[in-house]
Amino acid sequence: MRVAVLGCGYFSQFHRDAWSRLPVEVVAICDRDRARAEAAAVPFPAARAFDDAARALEEARPQLVDIVTPPGTHEELVRLCAARGIPAICQKPLAPDWDTACRIVEAAERAGVPLIVHENFRFMPWFMETARLVEAGAVGEPLDISFRLRPGDGQGPDAYLSRQPYFRTMPRFLVHETIIHLIDVFRMLFGEVAGVFARLRTLNPAITGEDAATVLFAFADPRRQGIVDGNRLVDHPSDDPRMTNGVLLVEGTGGQIRLDGHGRLFTRRHRGEETEHRYDWQARGYGGDCVFRQTEAALRHLRDGAPVPNIARAWLRNMQIEEAIYRSAAEGRFVTV
Numbered sequence: 001m002r003v004a005v006l007g008c009g010y011f012s013q014f015h016r017d018a019w020s021r022l023p024v025e026v027v028a029i030c031d032r033d034r035a036r037a038e039a040a041a042v043p044f045p046a047a048r049a050f051d052d053a054a055r056a057l058e059e060a061r062p063q064l065v066d067i068v069t070p071p072g073t074h075e076e077l078v079r080l081c082a083a084r085g086i087p088a089i090c091q092k093p094l095a096p097d098w099d100t101a102c103r104i105v106e107a108a109e110r111a112g113v114p115l116i117v118h119e120n121f122r123f124m125p126w127f128m129e130t131a132r133l134v135e136a137g138a139v140g141e142p143l144d145i146s147f148r149l150r151p152g153d154g155q156g157p158d159a160y161l162s163r164q165p166y167f168r169t170m171p172r173f174l175v176h177e178t179i180i181h182l183i184d185v186f187r188m189l190f191g192e193v194a195g196v197f198a199r200l201r202t203l204n205p206a207i208t209g210e211d212a213a214t215v216l217f218a219f220a221d222p223r224r225q226g227i228v229d230g231n232r233l234v235d236h237p238s239d240d241p242r243m244t245n246g247v248l249l250v251e252g253t254g255g256q257i258r259l260d261g262h263g264r265l266f267t268r269r270h271r272g273e274e275t276e277h278r279y280d281w282q283a284r285g286y287g288g289d290c291v292f293r294q295t296e297a298a299l300r301h302l303r304d305g306a307p308v309p310n311i312a313r314a315w316l317r318n319m320q321i322e323e324a325i326y327r328s329a330a331e332g333r334f335v336t337v
Helices: 012-020 034-041 053-060 071-083 098-111 125-135 165-169 174-190 290-304 312-331
Strands: 002-006 025-030 048-050 064-067 088-091 115-118 142-149 193-201 212-219 225-231 246-252 255-259 265-269 275-277
Touching (some): 012 025, 048 053, 053 071, 064 071, 071 098, 098 312, 125 174, 125 246, 125 290, 174 225, 174 312, 193 312
Parallel strands (some): 025 048
Antiparallel strands (some): 212 225, 246 255, 255 265
């Protein structure tokens, strides 16, 4: 399969590493900064560098496009792919707002072009293993789930400048950019979200949007509840606070599963002692090589028809829940999804 990668910003390095390990031919690397595209294309013998996305699609003729650019560019790029009948994988957030996200999905569907949202948190090995453990009955009946989001990268007047400077001007930041991942993870682990209650704060005056949030989740199963407590200014015990981004606790009638900041999982039976649950994973790239797992799953779906959870239409549910969170914070009340 011939692949084009659009965007050479900070996170694109993880996408390009994933493609370098998969049975594809990268034929185009595109970025508005031509020199950056040329440097990123060097490891790929068949890749040409472009500074114009339309030219890249016309001249390189990819069979799949990986869109790794800021949210405000996604509608134009997905439409370019749809007009040419090229399947695409698009980074999240899918769009800056709900209406644009719907237009993007509808444009791909009208063209009959597969569109997958690059939702990589659910492919982090600790979340995948937690899902397996919950399914196997490690906590009995699941009742409560909580995640303390603590990447510790948001302090000071230069916050995010060196890595992803567009973070600073996003009117919606922490929920839209980061907690959206955890919405997806919570749905994977505990089922559908039925409603939310949220409080949002902006702690760093150098940025526009919220950088702290507390969100209570009610699930379709009324016995279940979830909490995300997020704050980008503070960190947690870890060699790399952005690897797990925080700590997870899953509790049920039969015990607990706990994730620490080193990617380790611990289990405890009801009234028992906590022990480490060892599992295989690799500390490579971002988030335990989750970008590779997400990219591999998307490729299997497009090539072989294997199921993938984040087809764009299905992923919109995450953004619908995000909209409810912002509405809850604005109105100071519980919002049913």
